[in-house]
Amino acid sequence: MSQSLDRALTLVSQLASGPKTLDELSGVIGVHKSTTLRLLRTLESHRFVQRDGVHHYRLGTALFDLANIALEERDVRRAAEPALRDLNARLGHTVHLASYEDGEVIYIDKYESRHQMRMYSRIGRRAPLHCTAVAKVLLADLPAPALQKVLATMEFPRLTANTITSPAAYLEELDRVRANGYAVDNAEHEDFIHCIGAPIKGARGEVLAAVSMSVPKVLLDFDGLLAHLPDLLATAEAASVECGYVPR
């Protein structure tokens, strides 16, 4: 481990909670302010950090560049785009693409609803593991040891009346996902939206990503949502084929 680097990256993470002064940042990493300044100067030269007025530092624009590049590096995103865009155009609802990365589920693409609505999800954000359709799809495909490892640190905060709040109930839900070949979010994450999700597979049948379609309850009831399941599964299969999957 590189101590100097560790300190610098801690500074960057600390700036995630808002702009801070040199003294504040020194306090966080426990070194002299002249040392902190030297680290900030280097971070600034790489644009990870920038001055915000005279006294504050904040996160810099290199993060945008790198985050965009990190997204575009994910081949499944490019391969899935035509199918997902088409689903969004035909049905007019929000479509997400998410992938599993190191114990987290990240939204890597999103096509906005034709109807004006605000959702939690944004490209680059993590999806909560316990209550989103995409996360259920992705965790359902993990090998048992990896799934146990994730569950060991997973939390189950109740976000709506329907949220799954125990590991046991969650494992049962993942069994249903495996049996059905798709997942649902029955207003478990945000109480005005429900959602269906399906896996996008690769050449060897492994799950590369998950696609989901989210609809406000006022526009479509749950049965109406499920009526779109064939569309979603067809979209997932079309995207899978683009990723090298050979259907049976």
Next chain:
Amino acid sequence: MSQSLDRALTLVSQLASGPKTLDELSGVIGVHKSTTLRLLRTLESHRFVQRDGVHHYRLGTALFDLANIALEERDVRRAAEPALRDLNARLGHTVHLASYEDGEVIYIDKYESRHQMRMYSRIGRRAPLHCTAVAKVLLADLPAPALQKVLATMEFPRLTANTITSPAAYLEELDRVRANGYAVDNAEHEDFIHCIGAPIKGARGEVLAAVSMSVPKVLLDFDGLLAHLPDLLATAEAASVECGYVPR
């Protein structure tokens, strides 16, 4: 300057051009592979970097988190959202929000067109300075010394038949932006799209960000686009008011 940190951040930047092996990364920063490994281990522990298979490293998910947070830190984005969302809903065309940061113009929000279309712009990406409406709006408001500084390093690659390709012509264009109170991209960036942009101002009249509306030429000709100028200017003013601007 912190040499160790500088090397580590160079590694991160290098991974922007695709996954790389330990040896490749050592070659880039000119240190022994055991040193490179130690730097990568620290980057990995902060999730700036992750393993991609057994032999490659690639950009990690912390970049998504930080980029999202960096975006949401920008108050103008939150303040402008209602006005921009409304413009997008009423007219159905792509609406962008961009801000000026350290010599660059960054898209910080985007509302997709009702019509299926693919554009260069993405949230977090830089807008080319010489040929986008948002960049013209933002550069037109810079004090002369800062503008000269930007122009000193600015490039003018021809992207379409209409692209401005010289500093002199660009300065004339900025004069027009100042006189008109709005900017146009007359298919200068992407030859199938034109675009109008306007400033969003703060409490002291300073330009905080730029809003733009982009339309494919096949949907609306240039006169048709200009007919929407009152809508765009009204949106920019509504957003400005949310940012503390007091109209005259």
Next chain:
DNA sequence: AATGGGAGTTGCAAAATATGCAACAACTGA
């Protein structure tokens, strides 16, 4: 206008870490 306090900045000697080396481990293809 002067002053004091807060925050940023600097040069350098001392303290501490980063570094490279050489050997080893693991994996893969022939």
Next chain:
DNA sequence: TCAGTTGTTGCATATTTTGCAACTCCCATT
């Protein structure tokens, strides 16, 4: 099974990082 490639490790040495004390700059108060 073996060779080559790539990742990994412990430790002595080389080099950088660090803290100090003083300085500069800016802003608010008197």
